[in-house]
Amino acid sequence: MSRITINNLSKKFDEKDVLNNLNLEVESEEMVALLGPSGCGKTTTLKLISGLLAADKGDIKLDGNSVIDLPTEKRGAVLVFQENLLFPHLNIEDNIAFGLKMAGVDRKIREKRVEELLELVNLPGYQKRMPNELSGGQQQRIALARALAINPKVLLLDEPISNLDANLREEMRELIRKIHEEENMTTIFVTHDREEALLIADRIAVMKDGNLEQIGTPEELYRSPVNKYVADFFGQANYIRGCKIGDEFYPDCQNNNIEANNFEKKLVMIRPEFLHLSKKEDSEADLMVLKAKVIKRSYAGERIYYKVEAEKLKKPLRVIDYNLSNYQAGEEVFLHIPLDKAAYLDE
Ligand SMILES: Nc1ncnc2c1ncn2[C@@H]1O[C@H](COP(=O)(O)OP(=O)(O)O)[C@@H](O)[C@H]1O
Ligand SMILES: [Mg+2]
Incomplete structure (x- = not known):
């Protein structure tokens, strides 16, 4: 020992x-x-x-x-x-x-x-x-x-x-x-x-x-x-730049409270398999929901790879879906980002 x-x-x-x-x-x-x-x-x-x-x-x-x-x-x-x-x-x-x-x-x-x-x-x-x-x-x-x-x-x-x-x-x-x-x-x-x-x-x-x-x-x-x-x-990662105020996170810091509040600039990292797409906007706590458009769908057997462009975000995000959903390129969807599964990195 x-x-x-x-x-x-x-x-x-x-x-x-x-x-x-x-x-x-x-x-x-x-x-x-x-x-x-x-x-x-x-x-x-x-x-x-x-x-x-x-x-x-x-x-x-x-x-x-x-x-x-x-x-x-x-x-x-x-x-x-x-x-x-x-x-x-x-x-x-x-x-x-x-x-x-x-x-x-x-x-x-x-x-x-x-x-x-x-x-x-x-x-x-x-x-x-x-x-x-x-x-x-x-x-x-x-x-x-x-x-x-x-x-x-x-x-x-x-x-x-x-x-x-x-x-x-x-x-x-x-x-x-x-x-x-x-x-x-x-x-x-x-x-x-x-x-x-x-x-x-x-x-x-x-x-x-x-x-x-x-x-x-x-x-x-x-x-x-x-x-x-x-x-x-350690694997594929999505990054979202933004501002954090308490538990809230705003991509690109677009929120009225930003000026008045004590905010921290952060880079959010979230793995592709934690993101998911839906037709409905319904949101739960800890979830950030953004309007998005599918730009690419790739079928890979037991999973589907998506690339999506979300409103407010500069770069496309990668999504891995094991539920084999069927959204096509060009389709409007909602992108659900569970922030409780994200890591906040210092900038
Ligand atoms: N005896 C030595 N003299 C000069 N440079 C060395 C010597 N041993 C290692 N280095 C240098 O130190 C660095 C780290 O080496 P090393 O510990 O062997 O790396 P790793 O095992 O992670 O590949 C390298 O740039 C290597 O060239
Ligand atoms: Mg060595």
Whole structure:
């Protein structure tokens, strides 16, 4: 069990900020996916936590105790690299037991531990094989077993699935999740793949250019992104610019009260599947209803995609309808926008 707390962590390479005051908290036994495009600083973050790189500024704590001045082997955090880096001239048993041997662990105990770990990664009996006799996916599992040999509290996985064929990914994802749970690990799983992050993690931390944009459950990131970057990363989004006064929202700020009131300029984000079209204007609380015209209808089997132009809005909106309604291009309709399902972003 181990809680990871990262405070204001910063790192420069060649005078260029690669990590910029990163703050992140991972609960004990939680799995957080660190998600962001290539070059945003994910690997650097893992190397700083494991102690393979020294930070310029900031602190890293495990269970409240700073580890920033401890050498790698005293931190209790292991990093499994994207390229598995097994020792090519050692057999699987010696690869897995390498850390234990360095620590002076008795041979009998080493052999027992290797046996347990090979069971855990579903490769029992592989002790005497050489790395080049194993497939890429099997080598990745041995790299995992080697990392676990020294009983770490924190597992840092750098894109462990990205190099595998699509059909092996699900199997590896399930294995990682099983190990995380059975061994009571605190895990950071790095990926640039949104779907991988959604499928495996308890929470996702979205990174961009060395900054943490948002951390939350998959649902929070989808429903309540804090900015356009996160909103677009997690799916199709409609944006409406306008003014908010209390619970009311006015597109393009066209309301008599705007001048007199305390209003905030906001960008509303709403997903296409939350919008719907009707012939009648009937409105409920939390719903904004606008006159609109269908400009495009596309049939996609179990759903229909619409593009509609609404009065007062500058840009067309996208609607996804699972009720298979039948409005044609050019038809006048009412567009219902449930504001309780919208996210308000700062401008
Ligand atoms: N040892 C290094 N020396 C100089 N620049 C580096 C070094 N390691 C990483 N970088 C740079 O830091 C940035 C972040 O790298 P990295 O953490 O590997 O990103 P990610 O893992 O998200 O793809 C990149 O621009 C990369 O080129
Ligand atoms: Mg990387």
